[in-house]
Amino acid sequence: MNIDGLIENITNPALLFFILGIFSVQIKSDLQIPESSSKFIAAYLLLAIGFKGGQELAHTSINTEIISSLGLGLVLSACIPIIAFFILKRKLNVHNAGAIAAAYGSVSAVTFVTTIAFLESKGVDFGGHMIATMAIMEAPAIVMGVLLAKSYNKEKDTSEETGQGSILKHALTNGSVLLIFGSLIIGALASQEQAADIKPFTNDLFKGFLAVFLLDMGITCGKQLSSVLKKGVFPFMFAAVMPFFNGLIALILASFITNEPGNLLLFAILGAGASYIAVPAAMKNSIPRSNPSLYLSMALGITFPVNVIIGIPIYYQVISYLV
Numbered sequence: 001m002n003i004d005g006l007i008e009n010i011t012n013p014a015l016l017f018f019i020l021g022i023f024s025v026q027i028k029s030d031l032q033i034p035e036s037s038s039k040f041i042a043a044y045l046l047l048a049i050g051f052k053g054g055q056e057l058a059h060t061s062i063n064t065e066i067i068s069s070l071g072l073g074l075v076l077s078a079c080i081p082i083i084a085f086f087i088l089k090r091k092l093n094v095h096n097a098g099a100i101a102a103a104y105g106s107v108s109a110v111t112f113v114t115t116i117a118f119l120e121s122k123g124v125d126f127g128g129h130m131i132a133t134m135a136i137m138e139a140p141a142i143v144m145g146v147l148l149a150k151s152y153n154k155e156k157d158t159s160e161e162t163g164q165g166s167i168l169k170h171a172l173t174n175g176s177v178l179l180i181f182g183s184l185i186i187g188a189l190a191s192q193e194q195a196a197d198i199k200p201f202t203n204d205l206f207k208g209f210l211a212v213f214l215l216d217m218g219i220t221c222g223k224q225l226s227s228v229l230k231k232g233v234f235p236f237m238f239a240a241v242m243p244f245f246n247g248l249i250a251l252i253l254a255s256f257i258t259n260e261p262g263n264l265l266l267f268a269i270l271g272a273g274a275s276y277i278a279v280p281a282a283m284k285n286s287i288p289r290s291n292p293s294l295y296l297s298m299a300l301g302i303t304f305p306v307n308v309i310i311g312i313p314i315y316y317q318v319i320s321y322l323v
Helices: 002-009 013-026 035-058 065-088 094-105 108-121 129-136 136-153 164-170 175-189 192-197 200-206 206-230 231-256 262-271 278-286 291-322
Strands: none
Touching: 002 192, 013 206, 013 291, 035 108, 035 129, 035 192, 035 200, 035 206, 065 094, 065 129, 065 136, 065 231, 065 262, 094 136, 094 200, 094 231, 094 278, 094 291, 108 206, 108 262, 108 291, 129 136, 129 175, 129 262, 136 175, 136 278, 200 206, 206 231, 206 291, 231 262, 231 291, 262 291, 278 291
């Protein structure tokens, strides 16, 4: 692996702010970003990415690669939870195994956004359809995780919502999914002149807001790290190793569809990511006996920093050998 590439990624200002956030927690600093500001920045990042993706999509004709990419996204989001569930079920109960499987089959929008910023810093293009691919991967993973947990649960729990329609509703009406899909459609409908009017907002401010948001994410991750370590070796190892397995499988499968480095990297990170926004909201009602502190701390405390700090440059180097 190219060590210079890894060093360049680690010295990226946005990533350094993320590391600063983790460090601030370890030294027990009172540094924090107001929750209202954090929510606004998260919404802004999804809006900007969705809008720019829609603009790209508007100037791209529907072709085999786009259709295949959407299909691969659905396949990954349905299959990854199955693999994860049967690994997790060996050490954890079916409730936690199902919830964690759903998280790892789903996607991390923030990791995806960070990867796009990485690609832009490298001057590497990517297809607007990858935004749509990310958005459609949320629901199948949640449904699959819930179905697996219920299928292998020998005890009936009337507090759980059993209707598939209810599960789908939680997955599809999640704010992050709705915002990214809505922004994608709006971006596709807007003309180039209309898009230019808000370009200072959607483009010029993006990296600055991302740096602040990653600082906040670093603080949150730093708080979650201790929670993972208290759960034992197995959850920690799963959260650290599973992303690379999923990411490399996604990358290999995507190489049969496209040879564009940007699209390949995004596929790798879609496979490697773990949801800590949409999945907890859905699991709260669908698998109430699952432990949120377990799958949240695994996805956010371990998998997210592993992907952002190490995963992205590693996948990028692998792609450089493949393409």
